Amino acid sequence: MTASSSSNAQQARQALADRLAELCRDAGLSGRDLAARCGWHPSKSSRIMNARTPPSADDIQAWCRACGAQDQASDLVASLRSVEGMWIAWRRMERTGLRQAQEARAPLFERTRRFRSYSSWLVPGLIQTYGYTEAVLRAVQRRRVEVDDVAEAVAARMERQRVLYEGDRRFAFLVEESVLRNGTGGPDVQIGQLGHLLTVGTLPSVSLGVVPMRTDRSRMPVEGFWIFDSAQVNVELVSGYLTLTQPSEVAEYADTFAELAESAVYGADARTLITGAMNSLG
Template sequence: MAVSPSSSARQARQALASRLADLCLDAGLTGAELAERCGWSRSKTSRIKNGRTPPSADDIRAWCRACGAEEQTEDLIASLRTAEGMWVTWRRMERAGLKQAQEARLPLYQRTRRFRSYSSWLVPGVIQTRQYTTAVLRAIQRRRGLVDDVGDAVTARLERQRVLCEGDRRFAFLVEESVVRSGIGGPDVMTEQLRHLVAVASRPNVSLGVVPMRPDRERWPVEGFWIYDTAQVNVELISGYLTITQPGEVAMYADTFAELAGLAVHGAEARALIEDAIERLG
């Protein structure tokens, strides 16, 4: 389990360690006795109990067997998988290709009713055109040396865009001005994408804000993130994909989104900025 920059992941790992420690205590075993029954060193037992070393699924099976608590094995392994899923490196997430990574997020989109997205790098995926998505995913595939399933991955990402038209969902998108001024795929792809942004912004369930470039900003650009209702935040970092569920951390991202929205232009001002970018491309 990779070390995560999020306290959500740390707390999930610590909660698992505490449950394992309680099993040992309930069984009346010392750390040395449990280590002997499991056939490993005392130091390994100590590291797992204190949350310094994450256990493997096999470690959990051996631990539960030693404590006479095999009935808790599957539940504890499920907790392990949850903690592991809070921080996933791109290599691990995309090891089976980009299509699977795109499809894995669909259930989250389907159960969310209020979306808030901030991007300082690219146009958010759910409002990308096919050509723009293809350029983005092709660049990722080449940079990371992944299997070439870009065509299927593009289709999977576009499938998620159906949520824009289904149900009573609401969307608030914020992008930095640099996202519309410089992009990917060339002038034709960017022109089509920017025109699509203008069209999407006219939808009654969509708010689009552009944070202008200026020399005296009090809130500087941050990493791109999505807020799903008030339950979860996902952050795309250079090294991996972070899932945040701790209420305090979710609230911090919500506050940051509100601050950035206060700096952004919306409506006619945002449309004028985007149309100026289109004109400069042409």
């Protein structure tokens, strides 16, 4: 994870651990005392209180019983669920295949009215063609998913794209120029995708910016991310999927988006970069 993602998730884990440690102290128990009451190895309570080992929901229930604080168990379990939702490893999210992971995000896209997306790797999913999506998800499936439900996952992503044309929504997409030239899916797929970007860029609800490759950049590329209204940021990293809801974290990504947007070109200049990439493919 990046420093931002790891610090955010770790802070949340530490806050939960601190609350459990406080319950233990308020009950006049040592960590060893609590472990004995719960029937655990003595080191387990220490690992939980120091945020080295995350507790399970059952662990929290047992902890609260041992401390005589059963009334706080439900709130602490809810905090645990929130912490777990911040960071989800791909192997967990995709253990049943890719379709479910695609469908699970649909409600978030449907309730959002302002989308901001920055990508340094791939064309964002909302503006991908069928062939490009198929190439991307097939590569993902081959690398890390045993279940082959790529066709169903592609269909789910295509269905999600209807938000581009429904309701009063605004979309701002930023892509690095290198995204236009990464060869995803081969020349035919790439040419079709670039042509689709030219079309999508004309939609009145869409702003499409390309950050040009240059030697004098003041803002370097970062991990790709989505901002949903001002409520949530999602970041796709090599090992997993990060959800940020802390206002300070959301604001940090919004500021980064604004800085990258200042470096991008739009309109005719963006179309020139896109058509240049198409021409390089023949």
